[in-house]
Amino acid sequence: MGSGERILLVDDDLAVLGIGRQMLIHFGYRVETGASPEEALEKFSADPGGFELVITDQAMPQMTGAQLATEMIRIRPDIPIIMTSGMPHDIADWLKKNGIIRRFIEKPFHKETVGRIVSETLGNRQAS
16 A cells, blocks of 8 residues: 555554554554654654655644644645544534645544555645
């Protein structure tokens, strides 16, 4: 599926972060992680052109995933962002309609869904 694309994965739950990282590595991606929005923003700011995709949880302390995405888009407007959460789909639809994110993955993660959505998102970006 992947061919070494670099992904920044953000989640304050270390267990979810570990599972997500392993899934993405399994699919052939290189994965950097951020256990907090602040850590992720620092990594992204240091090398905004070095990431092909950001995947972030919505519900995190100090800064939501949507707030993090907004900051990242200010730095690099073309960065594709996938939001993850256990929140209802109507909120995910609102986020997508407002241009903050490209796609949404509901928790708990299903390996095939994660692989498909990441691949489609990267493919759509590369085609544009």
